[in-house]
Amino acid sequence: MRVLQLIDSLEIGGAERMAVNYANALHKRIAVSAFCVTRKEGALKALIDPEIPYLYLERKRRLDFAAVFRLQQFIKKHNIDVIQAHGSSCFVSVLVKLVTPGLKLIWHDHYGKSEFLAERKATSLRMLSVFFDAVFAVNEKLAHWSIEKLKVENAFYIKNFIAEALPMDSDFEVFGAKGKRIVCVANLRPQKNHQLLLDAFKWVLEQDAAFTLHLFGQAADRFYADSLFERMKAEPFTKSVFYYGTHLKMSAILPHFDVGVLSSDSEGLPLALLEYGQAGLDAVATDVGQCKVVLGHYGKIIPPRDKEALAEAVLKSSSADSEFRANAAGFREKVLCEFGESEIIEHVITLYAEII
Structure with missing residues (x-):
């Protein structure tokens, strides 16, 4: 063949x-x-x-x-x-x-x-x-x-x-308190709705200022990306949001984070969600495409374009409660077995x- x-x-x-x-x-x-x-x-x-x-x-x-x-x-x-x-x-x-x-x-x-x-x-x-x-x-x-x-x-x-995970990159420098590092891997274009994520993150910070948000993705839509960058600089949360651009070997650095988020208006079957599971992260995703099927009863599925639900899910998923740790472990096993x-x-x- x-x-x-x-x-x-x-x-x-x-x-x-x-x-x-x-x-x-x-x-x-x-x-x-x-x-x-x-x-x-x-x-x-x-x-x-x-x-x-x-x-x-x-x-x-x-x-x-x-x-x-x-x-x-x-x-x-x-x-x-x-x-x-x-x-x-x-x-x-x-x-x-x-x-x-x-x-x-x-x-x-x-x-x-x-x-x-x-x-x-x-x-x-x-x-x-x-x-x-x-x-x-x-x-x-x-x-x-x-x-x-x-x-x-x-x-x-x-x-x-997903391909087999690479060894963790111990030299990668990541900011923020352990247990409260939110990551989003999604190219910067409208359907990914980073604006909703920033809205939700702003509300999260009002509850707990120790959270940080880490964004990875190509600036695929220049106008959309520029509007995001301008907002990041203008908002009070500017010191809590980090943009890294693209990273070739995501599986080597995702274990540094705690909660993986997708705030998309639409998806197919997002590879990023599989990578969150492979890395052992708690996961939060909007109910679009195959996200619900991928997550099963692990993680959090929320309605699209609902910033309050997104913020609440992030706060709950970052909890040290054993239930949420078990969800992350279960999601990892599900991804490795089914995907x-x-x-x-x-x-x-x-x-x-x-x-x-």
């Missing part, structure tokens, strides 16, 4: 991390696991196993036929059976499928706004979906959407999974075989 992971960028993001996770996990289990990034390399390139066949396509425009030809030659060289095209890379994957007889194409849908699927435009995807042999979706709503809107019969909900690499990747390999 010979599979190519295809994605448009290697900047730090959930879909990009999953593409790398797939390539690395498959490398241990199949004849060839290859990787191609079409438009932009980034920090995540450093996490790709150096033995994996790799191509930077340097695609310059939407209809870049020279890039399609280069991709076709790479596919022929490595006798690729299946392309797993993540997110927006589905367009170039369809073009190369048209000129490569026998090639199977799986589109992996990472769409993060699954709470707003009624607003999702389907026209171009419906045209491309004629060439999809299957769709993998990161939550159940997206799988149903592909069946109903794209008329793809082979649409499967495939859980995101670990082995079980999910073996299921995916079975699906590859059926598709081929």
